[in-house]
Amino acid sequence: MKTTLYKSDSRGHANHGWLNSYHTFSFAGYHNPQRMSFGVLRVLNDDTVTGGMGFGAHPHSNMEIISIPLSGDLEHQDSTGRTAIIKNGDIQVMSAGTGITHSEKNASQNDEVKFLQIWVIPNKENVTPRYDQITLDPENRKNQLEQILSPSPDDAGVWIHQDAWFHLGNFDKDINSNYEIKKKSNGVYAFVLKGSFKLDNQELHTRDGLGIWDTESFNLVALEHDSEILLMEVPL
CATH class of the missing domain: 2.60.120.10 (Jelly Rolls)
Known part of the structure; x- marks a missing residue:
């Protein structure tokens, strides 16, 4: 990765x-x-x-x-x-x-x-x-990742003309989530809206971003209560 x-x-x-x-x-x-x-x-x-x-x-x-x-x-x-x-x-x-x-x-x-x-x-x-x-109902992303955007009008969230998937999640402290890349060769830009997270070994705080690629999946864990993150998977 x-x-x-x-x-x-x-x-x-x-x-x-x-x-x-x-x-x-x-x-x-x-x-x-x-x-x-x-x-x-x-x-x-x-x-x-x-x-x-x-x-x-x-x-x-x-x-x-x-x-x-x-x-x-x-x-x-x-x-x-x-x-x-x-x-x-x-x-x-x-x-x-x-x-x-x-x-x-x-x-x-x-x-x-x-x-x-x-x-x-x-x-x-x-x-x-x-x-x-x-x-969207914020409860649908409580302690989990909710898909908010995809390439398909038949899938969850809005859709765009690109092989991209966006997810939002709001997590309590110490809650883990695993994200699997949807399309090989895509990367993910993770952006912390509030609170703090650890993505694999990298600690991120409010408004920090992390570009991730050359991996099939990664793990994130909230480091404090009410932490919110946006994941944007896009072609590189």
């Missing part, structure tokens, strides 16, 4: 006042040739947006875009006519395909919204733009 560690304080950072953003991989004004992506996982942004503010309408094409709210409410609008509110417990996916314009803003005038914005390079270009959103 091979790994690469991304400590939380080594990420790119941009504070625009209304937006406080941490970039795991090169993005906008943050450019690090050693951190362009993890396989087809191109963007992992950890964003906080102040009340009443947000991203104005802007275009995307040929990218799978996943939003995972961590707290607060995020309002989405796009050129397909879709308007939606996503909140903690929801997973949103957008296949930009041939081209789509969207905006995202804090639905509250007073409270912050925190969310992850994730971009995955698709395995099929110029598809018809698509939007999907689901609400």
Whole structure:
């Protein structure tokens, strides 16, 4: 098994006042040739947006875009006519395909919204733009890994045009879980949302990340109560 560690304080950072953003991989004004992506996982942004503010309408094409709210409410609008509110417990996916314009803003005038914005390079270009959103029950990932994304519309969670699988888990202290790689030659980027874990021999804390590859499986154990982790398996 091979790994690469991304400590939380080594990420790119941009504070625009209304937006406080941490970039795991090169993005906008943050450019690090050693951190362009993890396989087809191109963007992992950890964003906080102040009340009443947000991203104005802007275009995307040929990218799978996943939003995972961590707290607060995020309002989405796009050129397909879709308007939606996503909140903690929801997973949103957008296949930009041939081209789509969207905006995202804090639905509250007073409270912050925190969310992850994730971009995955698709395995099929110029598809018809698509939007999907689901609400998950947090109890389904208590002390276990819950699949939230896959390549198949018939499988659990949302789906994208890529051989990728995402899982979320919320664990009590000392609870173990084993993850088996779904597709040979894929790797997993593990990102700790809160608390701390040990993945095989590597200890990770809040917002630390670990890229894992050249293995069929790995073990994780929570080091403290109410620890939460996101696993993103992607082609390398």
